[in-house]
Amino acid sequence: MKLVKISMLALVLGMMMTSCKEEEEMVATPTLYERLGGVNAISAVVDEFIGRVAANPDMKRTFQPLLTEVGEKGAASPKLIALRQNLIDQIGEASGGPQKYMGKDMVTAHKGMNITEVEFNSLAGNLSGALDKFSVPATEKNELLTVIGSLKPSIVGK
Template sequence: MKNLSIFLFACLFATFALVSCGEKEDVTPTPTVSLYERLGGIAAISAVVDQFLANVVGDNVINARFAPTVADPFRTQLLRNNLIDQICAGAGGPCQYKGKTMLEAHTGMQITEAEFNALVGDLVAALNQFNVPQKEKDELLAILGPMKSDIVGQ
């Protein structure tokens, strides 16, 4: 009888241990894929930025702001590289943004909210042109959105 009790207790313990182990496996976190990777890496980000800049140049609400930049190939190249690095780094990619802070870059321009919205619209259009899914679009806009207060009205 004593042996049977020990045996039953051992079975109960073993069952509990197995169930516990199973529970632990269930809560193991799944690895997260960075926004950078989901966007398609540096090649896809560069293509989106090129389309974005083309949209900005064709946007009558804001293109006058960029006339001196477009007239100077070096300045255009610098802005392109800074935007690629900024998006890549913000999305968790292996880039380093080396440009000015958003406050430094836009101070003195007195950019309006309408102009800010127009530029964001040009970016969304570029993301749509490359069929970037809604989730990734939302995540990218959530990274850029908080920069608004350093850009508008400065």
Template sequence: MQPTSLYERLGGIYSIATVVDDFIDRIMVDDRLNANPRVNEAHHRVLPPGFKYLVTEMVGEATGGPQRYTGRAMEDSHRDMLITGAEWAAFMDDLHRTLDKFEVPQQERYELLAIVEDLRDAIVTEPAS
């Protein structure tokens, strides 16, 4: 018997899309993130439905679903935002709040958070001092 993929254990694309919808709504208005003028500008330039679509694709693929992420590389889309470690922590706090809201089970939460943490180095670019 094959182990069930994280994608299946999360409930498939409809459940993933529901969680992504809440999460993106949460980060788009987070003052801790929008205090960075480059992030704030991106949050006003990128339309939420398209952003949600791409994140849903990404999570679907990363968790073992049939989706294929069609967006830009994380380095390319975040390089100029100069995202700090503190902003990453706020982003992860928002993710935890969303996972709490939907009562994502501990094992699935752990696996999903590990996937997201693997993106940290591609996203966080502390400004030079």
């Protein structure tokens, strides 16, 4: 009888431990994508970022052709709209979201532009400013800037 009680107790304890473990697994750390606030928050940051890049004199050399191109009835050009979508997808995917970036790889996209380190850092500054505008906390901001910063060797000097 005593043995039955002990083994029952062991069984119940075992079940409790398993369910604790399952709960721990279920409350996994949210992805950077989730912490940033998902696609709507990322889209808002990208729009602010594009506005800052367009107003940044360091970006004139490379972005002028794209920015002076206007779409139908004065709307943004299809190229700029495509770039915006590519940036949203790229940031979404890189931060763990469901998006799939379908644009060119970074070397191909920037080939022949001879982008300098100064230009790269200036653009990263625009992204940093856009993240600040939406009060993105330091942890998430640094994580995203690190991901973007890792693209530097594929973009500068190509």
